[in-house]
Amino acid sequence: MQGFLNLHKPLDWTSHDCIAKVRKLLKMKRVGHAGTLDPKATGVLPIALGKATRLLQYLPGEKAYQATIRLGIQTTTDDLEGEIITSAPCPGLDLENIKTSLSQFIGKIEQIPPSYSAIQVDGKRLYDLARKGEIVEVPVRTVEISLLQVLDWRDGDFPELDIAISCGAGTYIRAIARDLGTILNTGGTLSALIRTQSSSFQLQTSLNFTDLATQIENSTFQPISADTPLQHLKAVILAPESAKKWCQGQKIPLNLAIDNFVRVYETETNFLGVGKLENDLLVPQMVFFEYPN
Secondary structure (H helix, E strand, C coil): CCEEEEEEECCCCCHHHHHHHHHHHHCCCCEEECCCCCCCEEEEEEEEEHHHHHHHHHCCCCEEEEEEEEECEEECCCECCCCEEEECCCCCCCHHHHHHHHHHHCEEEEECCCCCCCCEECCEEHHHHHHCCCCCCCCCEEEEEEEEEEEEEECCCCCEEEEEEEECCCCCHHHHHHHHHHHHCCCEEEEEEEEEEECCEEHHHCECHHHHHHHHHCCCCCCECCCHHHCCCEEEECCHHHHHHHHCCCCEECCCCCCCEEEEECCCCCEEEEEEEECCEEEEEEECCCCCC
């Protein structure tokens, strides 16, 4: 059982809970995930099975979400899980003004992650420090947002805005909600979040636990091929003798104008692993296929 599972994470489950459940259902220990989702978020959670856990580091970072932002409220966690810091009705907000404010988030931006996040400062998680009441300077990071589109708007004392977001790795949607509220001078917090895409995994093809359990019971479950999420990397096909040497850890001479990671094959379908071209040599980085002696 080697490959990937496109899991639809349920509400109120941690990503770790999901890993534990998959291990139990598939009766295997070697299971990992990419891109942690908060318990109150749902949607796509890529799961790696077996040796594919070593491929997680090569997945592309692109992600997409549907988020609901509630204006007029600011919380300690930047979502509804936290304590309310400020709460003030803000009826009569102009949607066009909100759209103009949202345009400030497009492109490469500087973002301060939420205080309650898994980022480490001096070896300690921010959420651990926040729970102890310790105030630390949260490091600013550069993130990239390629799409931010308004899907729906519900007016009222505490209006809500539904948006679609496409972004790169490391982007905190809670921080966007918080910062939009700051720009509008109303306060803002995230009230709902669905991840619709992570790497090449899409929400419409994800499996929930009921679907997964049924497929396992019926012996119809098949993991996604290990190389399927790696299509953003160029492919290199080796001759059989070179393929064997490469799988044994040897560097293979290869003159290609590529300075990056590549997918390595023996044939078009026999995926061997991930290599990197350095000084006209194909260097093994992760050998997925064990070549028979």
